[in-house]
Amino acid sequence: MKAYIGYSKSAGSYEGAILIFANNAKEAKKLARQSSVISELAENFFDVTVTWLKNSQYLFKQMRSSETPHFIDNPITCTHCGMWGMGDIGEDGVCEACKEIAPSSNNGFNLTPPVAGAS
Numbered sequence: 001m002k003a004y005i006g007y008s009k010s011a012g013s014y015e016g017a018i019l020i021f022a023n024n025a026k027e028a029k030k031l032a033r034q035s036s037v038i039s040e041l042a043e044n045f046f047d048v049t050v051t052w053l054k055n056s057q058y059l060f061k062q063m064r065s066s067e068t069p070h071f072i073d074n075p076i077t078c079t080h081c082g083m084w085g086m087g088d089i090g091e092d093g094v095c096e097a098c099k100e101i102a103p104s105s106n107n108g109f110n111l112t113p114p115v116a117g118a119s
């Protein structure tokens, strides 16, 4: 099976996206349309889309069955960016993408953006 992200084209994946485990995109789309998260965001049947998340082996940790295609409405998200498709999320709750931005600050992660004009 493959991991897919399912979301509403008009709302965008930032508004809400689900994690889908399916054998192909057609199957993933069918599952996405059953999700209450997606049906709330999508304007219509054709507004639902899926994208194959390549190189996303880390997502398979959340897989509930390796035989039955299924979706996860609320995948584990990064505590920093709030996303889940950006890389593995470590025990500290921060994803790889966020760690790459600030690799030296794995401890005491500074979530406050620099204040403009501060000296």
Ligand SMILES: [Zn+2]
Binding pocket: 078, 079, 080, 081, 082, 083, 086, 094, 095, 096, 097, 098, 099
């Ligand atoms: Zn992140």
